[in-house]
Amino acid sequence: MTATAATKDVHSPALKRRPLSTLVLVLVLLLFLLSLAASFRELSRVNDLTNLSIGHHTHTLHKTYEELDRFWDSLGVYVHPDPHSQVSREQLQLNFELLYSRLALFEEGDANRGLLESPKVRALYLELKAALAEVDMRLPRVDPVPLDPDYLAIRELLQPIRQPLLELTREYLVSAEVRGDQIVREFTDNRHSVYLAAPVISGLVLLLLYVFQLRQTRQLTAALRQESRQLRDANERLFRTTSTLTYQATHDPLTALPNRTLLHDRLEQAISQARQNKGQVAVVYLDLDRLKAINDSLGHKIGDEVLCVVSRRLSSCVEGTDTVARINSDEFILVLNNADPDTLTRVLDKITIALRQPLPVAGQELFITASMGISKYPKDGTTAERLMINADAALYWAKENGHNSIQNYLAKMNSGALVRLELERELRHALNRGELELFYQPQVNLENGRIFGVEALLRWRHPERGMISPADFIPLAEESGLIVPIGEWVLNTACRQAKAWQMMGLPPLKMAVNLSALQFRQSGLVAQIANVLRVTGLPPQYLELELTESLLMRDVESAIIAMNGLRKLGASLSIDDFGTGYSSLSYLQHFPLSQLKIDRSFVSDAHLKPGAGAIARAIIAMGKSLGLRVLAEGIETTEQLTYLRTHHCDQGQGYFFSKPLPAADITNLLQHRPSFALPTDMSREAVHHS
Numbered sequence: 263m264t265a266t267a268a269t270k271d272v273h274s275p276a277l278k279r280r281p282l283s284t285l286v287l288v289l290v291l292l293l294f295l296l297s298l299a300a301s302f303r304e305l306s307r308v309n310d311l312t313n314l315s316i317g318h319h320t321h322t323l324h325k326t327y328e329e330l331d332r333f334w335d336s337l338g339v340y341v342h343p344d345p346h347s348q349v350s351r352e353q354l355q356l357n358f359e360l361l362y363s364r365l366a367l368f369e370e371g372d373a374n375r376g377l378l379e380s381p382k383v384r385a386l387y388l389e390l391k392a393a394l395a396e397v398d399m400r401l402p403r404v405d406p407v408p409l410d411p412d413y414l415a416i417r418e419l420l421q422p423i424r425q426p427l428l429e430l431t432r433e434y435l436v437s438a439e440v441r442g443d444q445i446v447r448e449f450t451d452n453r454h455s456v457y458l459a460a461p462v463i464s465g466l467v468l469l470l471l472y473v474f475q476l477r478q479t480r481q482l483t484a485a486l487r488q489e490s491r492q493l494r495d496a497n498e499r500l501f502r503t504t505s506t507l508t509y510q511a512t513h514d515p516l517t518a519l520p521n522r523t524l525l526h527d528r529l530e531q532a533i534s535q536a537r538q539n540k541g542q543v544a545v546v547y548l549d550l551d552r553l554k555a556i557n558d559s560l561g562h563k564i565g566d567e568v569l570c571v572v573s574r575r576l577s578s579c580v581e582g583t584d585t586v587a588r589i590n591s592d593e594f595i596l597v598l599n600n601a602d603p604d605t606l607t608r609v610l611d612k613i614t615i616a617l618r619q620p621l622p623v624a625g626q627e628l629f630i631t632a633s634m635g636i637s638k639y640p641k642d643g644t645t646a647e648r649l650m651i652n653a654d655a656a657l658y659w660a661k662e663n664g665h666n667s668i669q670n671y672l673a674k675m676n677s678g679a680l681v682r683l684e685l686e687r688e689l690r691h692a693l694n695r696g697e698l699e700l701f702y703q704p705q706v707n708l709e710n711g712r713i714f715g716v717e718a719l720l721r722w723r724h725p726e727r728g729m730i731s732p733a734d735f736i737p738l739a740e741e742s743g744l745i746v747p748i749g750e751w752v753l754n755t756a757c758r759q760a761k762a763w764q765m766m767g768l769p770p771l772k773m774a775v776n777l778s779a780l781q782f783r784q785s786g787l788v789a790q791i792a793n794v795l796r797v798t799g800l801p802p803q804y805l806e807l808e809l810t811e812s813l814l815m816r817d818v819e820s821a822i823i824a825m826n827g828l829r830k831l832g833a834s835l836s837i838d839d840f841g842t843g844y845s846s847l848s849y850l851q852h853f854p855l856s857q858l859k860i861d862r863s864f865v866s867d868a869h870l871k872p873g874a875g876a877i878a879r880a881i882i883a884m885g886k887s888l889g890l891r892v893l894a895e896g897i898e899t900t901e902q903l904t905y906l907r908t909h910h911c912d913q914g915q916g917y918f919f920s921k922p923l924p925a926a927d928i929t930n931l932l933q934h935r936p937s938f939a940l941p942t943d944m945s946r947e948a949v950h951h952s
Contacts, residue, residue, distance in 0.1 A: 319377045319434060320431070320434040320435055322367060322368070322377060323377075323383070323427070323430060323431040323434055324431050324435070324496070325364055326361075326364050326365065326368075326390075326427065327424075327427045327428055327431050329357075329360050329361040329364045330361055330390075330420070330423070330424060330427060331424070331503070332357050332360070332361070333354075333357040333358055333360075333361045334420060334424065336349045336353060336354050336357045337349075337354060337404075337413070337416065337417075338515075340354045340404070340406055341404065341405075341406050341407065341408055341410060341413045342406075342408055343406055354401070354404075355401065358394075358397065358398070358401055361394070362394055362398070365387070365390060365391060365394060368387050382430060383430065386423065386426055386427060386430060389422075389423055390423050390427070393419040393420060393423060396415075396416075396419055397416050397419060397420070400412040400415055400416055401416070404416065407562070408516075408562065408566070409562070409591070421511070424507060425507055425511070428500065428503060428504060428507060429504075431500065432497070432500045432504070435493055435496055435497055435500065436497065511523065512524035514587075514588040516566055516569060516570065516588075517569055517570055517573035517588050518573075519573050519577070519586055519587055519588045519594075520585055520586070520587040520588075521587060521588065521589065522587065522589045524585075524587065525585060525587035525589065525595055525597065526646050528585040528587075528597055529543070529545065529585070529597050529646040529649065529650070530646050532585075532597055532599050532639075533639055533644070533645070533646060533649075535599070536599070536600075536639055536640075537640075541599070541600055542600070542601045542602060542638055542639060542640075543597065543598065543599060543601055543638070543639040543649070544596075544597075544598040544601035544606050544636060544637070544638050544639075545595060545596070545597060545598075545636070545637045545638075545639075545649045545650060545652075545653045546595065546596040546598065546609075546610070546613075546634055546635075546636050546653065547593070547594075547595055547634065547635040547636070547637075547650070547653035547654050547656065547657040548576070548593065548594045548595070548596065548613075548632050548633070548634045548657075549592060549593050549594075549632060549633050549634075549657055549661065550568075550569075550572065550592040550593075550594075550630055550631075550632050551630065551631045551632060551633060551665040551666060552630060552631070552665075553565060553568065553569075553591070553592040553630065554592070556568060556628065556630070560624075564623055564624055564628075567623045567624065568621055568623055568628060568630065569588070569592070571621050571622075571623060572594075572617065572621070572630070573586070573588065573594075575613075575616040575617065575619075576594060576596065576613065576616070578616065579609055579612040579613045579616055580596060580598065580609060581598075581599070583599050583600075584596065584597060584598050584599055585597040595650065595653070596609075596613075601638065606636070606638075610634070610636075610668060613632070613634075617630060617631060617632050618631075631665055631666035632666065633657060633660040633661045633665055633666065633667055633668075633669075634657065634660060634667075634668045634669070635653045635654060635655065635656030635657030635658070635659065635660050635668075635669050635670075635671065636653060636656055636668065636669070636670045636671060637649045637650075637652035637653040637656060637670075637671040638670075638671075642671045652671040652675070653671060655671060655675040656669045656670060656671040656672075656675060657669070658675070659675055662684070662726070685734075685735065685738060686738055686742050686744070688724070689722070689735055689738065689739060689742075689744055690744060692722055692724070693747065693748060693751055697722055697723055697724060697725065698720065698721070698722055698723075698748065698751065699720075699721050699723060699924065699925075700718045700719065700720060700721070700752065700755055700756060700759070700925065701718075701719045701720075701721050701922035701923055701924055701928075702716040702717065702718060702719070702759075702922060702923060702924075702925065702928040703716060703717050703719060703915055703916075703920060703921070703922040703923070704716055704915060704919055704920050704928070704931070705717060705772070705774065705893065705913055705914070705915045706913065706914055706915065706919050706937075706938055707912070707913055708903070708906060708907050708911055708912060708913055708914050708940070709912075710937065710940075711937045711938040711939060711940045712936065712937040713771070713931075713932065713936055713937060713938075714771065714772060714913070715771050715772030715773065715774060715806065716771055716772075716773060716774065716928065717774040717775075717776075717808075717915065718752060718755075718756040718759075718773060718774065718775050718776075719732070719922045720732055720736070720748070720752055721922075722735055740778055740779070740780060743780065745778045745780050745781065746778075746780050746781060746784070749777065749778055749780075749781045750790065750794075752775060752776075753775055753790075753791065753794050754794055754797075754798065756773050756775050757773060757775075757794055757795065757798040757800040757805060758798045758800075759773070759925055760773040760798075760800050760804055760805075761798050761799050761800045763929065763932065764800075766929075766933075768932050768933065768936075769936065770801075770804055771804065771932070772804050772805075772806050772834070773800070773804060773805055773806065774806040774807075774808055774836065775805070775806070775807055775808065776807075776808045776838065777807050777808065777809055777813075779810075779813045782809065782813055782821075782824060783820075787824060787827075787828075788824070788827040788828060788830075788831065791805075791807075791828065791831060791833065792831055795831065795833075801832070802831050802832030802833050803832050803833075803834070805832075805833045805834070806833065806834045806835070806836055806856070806857070807828060807833055807834070807835055807836070808835075808836045808837075808838040808859070809825075809835065809836070809837060809838065810837070810838050810839060811837055811839070811840065814837070814853065821853070822852060822853065822854075825853060825854050825855075826854055829854045834856035834857065835853075835854060835855050835856055835857075836855065836856060836857035836858070836859055836893070837853075837855060837857075837858055837859065838859050839859065839861040839895075840858045840859055840860060840861060840881060850888070851888060855888075855890055856890060856891060857885075857890055857891040857892070857893055857913075858881060858884075858885045858890050858891075858892050858893070859892075859893045859894075859895055860878055860881050860882075860892065860893070860894045860895060860911070861895060861896075862895045862896025862916070863896075864877045864878045864881070865878065865894045865895060865896045865897060865902055865906070865916075866896060866898070866902070868902060868905050868906070869901045869902060869904075869905040875905070878894070878905075878906070878909070878911075879909050882906075882909055882910060882911050886910070891912045891913060892911050892912050892913070893911075893912065893913040893914060893915065894906050894911050894913070894914045894915075894916075895914075895915060895916060896915075896916045896917075897914045897915065897916030897917075897918045897919070898916050898917050898918050899918065900918070900941050902916075902918070903918055903940070903941060904941060907940070919938055
């Protein structure tokens with residue numbers, strides 16, 4: 263054996279053992295590092311478990327929603343009390359204060375302020391805070407009446423907030439639950455991994471740390487599982503509450519029928535299905551006749567019972583795929599699918615028969631009828647909005663033609679021209695039917711408070727529509743030419759009334775009558791007025807004719823001729839609403855006028871705005887310089903009256919003294935109070951008369 267061979271034999275075992283020792287050392291170090299990594303990893307999980315719970319943020323949101331829901335329920339019970347459930351005003355106020363206190367916690371503590379850093383939470387918090395401020399003002403005025411305006415306003419303020427708050431709370435709860443389950447699952451899967459056994463190899467210290475860590479983790483895991491169960495229970499309650507809120511948002515609380523929101527969705531679905539199947543859909547807009555009379559005579563509770571009975575009967579008249587919705591106090595809409603003519607006729611007959619039967623309510627039998635308007639898809643419209651609008655138009659025509667009737671939609675019903683034509687037709691008959699009448703507003707001498715005259719104001723008391731505003735029918739009368747016969751009637755009636763007061767022994771009053779442009783342009787105007795004065799026996803000096811600036815400026819020369827003819831009769835002339843037209847001051851001195859009337863727009867702000875006050879003073883001064891009387895219209899306050907008297911306005915009229923009154927009422931006023939006390943140092947209450 264050579265020396266080289268011997269050397270190899272001697273050093274070979276050492277060379278083999280050295281790499282093995284190095285490998286073992288590397289493995290030990292690797293296990294030590296792995297154990298450290300596992301330890302830090304598990305400590306991180308423990309920290310997550312420690313911090314994970316239902317969370318302060320979730321708790322705050324959930325409690326806020328509970329307080330809001332408690333106040334919502336108590337408000338509903340307070341307005342709709344029943345023998346089994348009642349809420350006093352003190353309890354209602356207490357629930358509101360608790361809700362308000364809960365909202366105030368959002369700005370207390372670092373945790374809650376951190377919650378407000380969420381844009382969604384902050385937006386909802388600000389909206390709720392603003393709503394509660396409005397509720398705080400309205401709540402003391404809420405009366406236990408279902409249609410109380412403040413109650414309805416509070417519901418509209420809080421309704422858009424409840425659902426978002428519920429969804430936000432649910433989002434936080436679900437997020438916490440999912441994260442908790444994930445950590446528990448990861449920790450459970452890995453707690454027996456080989457990495458946790460590495461501390462035994464790397465040293466006793468790491469082993470003790472692991473044992474301590476495992477014990478703490480198990481405790482936290484048990485607590486986490488308990489909270490996870492609580493989160494699941496809370497989530498189930500939230501789902502139930504969501505279902506309840508969804509139902510409340512889509513159904514009428516009194517009849518449990520779908521409301522307008524759900525109706526719109528059902529109608530769109532019906533249209534979509536009919537479009538696919540080339541079918542038809544009918545929309546029946548139904549209005550109960552005389553329900554207001556029942557509410558007024560028997561009370562709203564009986565009226566509510568009537569609505570419930572009618573709702574059940576309407577529902578029994580349609581198929582299960584059809585929809586009956588209540589959209590207003592006495593209005594229902596029915597959506598009929600597959601509404602061919604025979605089906606529609608059959609349903610309408612069933613509704614008519616059902617409503618014809620007596621209604622057993624509160625131990626008595628009541629009877630009620632309904633008017634119905636009908637529109638059909640696709641003939642009368644292809645969208646839900648258009649079908650409901652057209653059905654409403656048909657209902658309006660049905661009611662106009664008499665109660666308890668049915669009207670199918672026609673294209674002319676939505677024509678504005680036809681509506682005006684109908685109003686014009688009724689206006690033509692109004693004069694013959696005695697529907698027109700005159701109201702009279704006193705005109706007062708501002709020096710001594712004496713009533714020296716009245717202005718005749720036209721009113722239309724429609725037998726079905728009630729009192730129609732002159733702004734609605736006077737322009738129509740002028741456009742159609744009806745203003746001429748109506749103006750003749752007004753002139754005759756006013757002069758006859760003025761003469762009647764004189765015959766009763768009352769002091770002679772000046773009767774002011776407005777002339778329209780068409781009347782003034784008539785060639786026989788002077789002769790007509792002379793004939794009226796002769797027939798009624800009214801002396802001409804007690805008739806004052808009011809003209810507008812724009813009327814006079816259309817043809818100045820002709821206007822001067824006509825005005826001179828009227829002055830020769832002995833009647834006086836006045837420019838109405840002076841200051842709002844475009845009259846030229848150079849022509850004003852040529853008009854044979856007796857009086858200027860300051861428009862109410864200058865009177866209302868004369869004591870407040872320098873511009874309006876300057877115009878009022880200028881008109882007064884100009885009238886004085888031309889030798890004309892000046893009368894201010896629209897006096898409503900002591901301040902306005904004092905300002906006008908201070909600047910020597912001669913006369914005035916307005917609600918401060920009296921509103922326009924029917925002939926009988928103004929007669930009583932003239933008999934018992936021919937003058938008004940004018941303010942010196944007296945309060946407004948001492949002189950204000952309506």
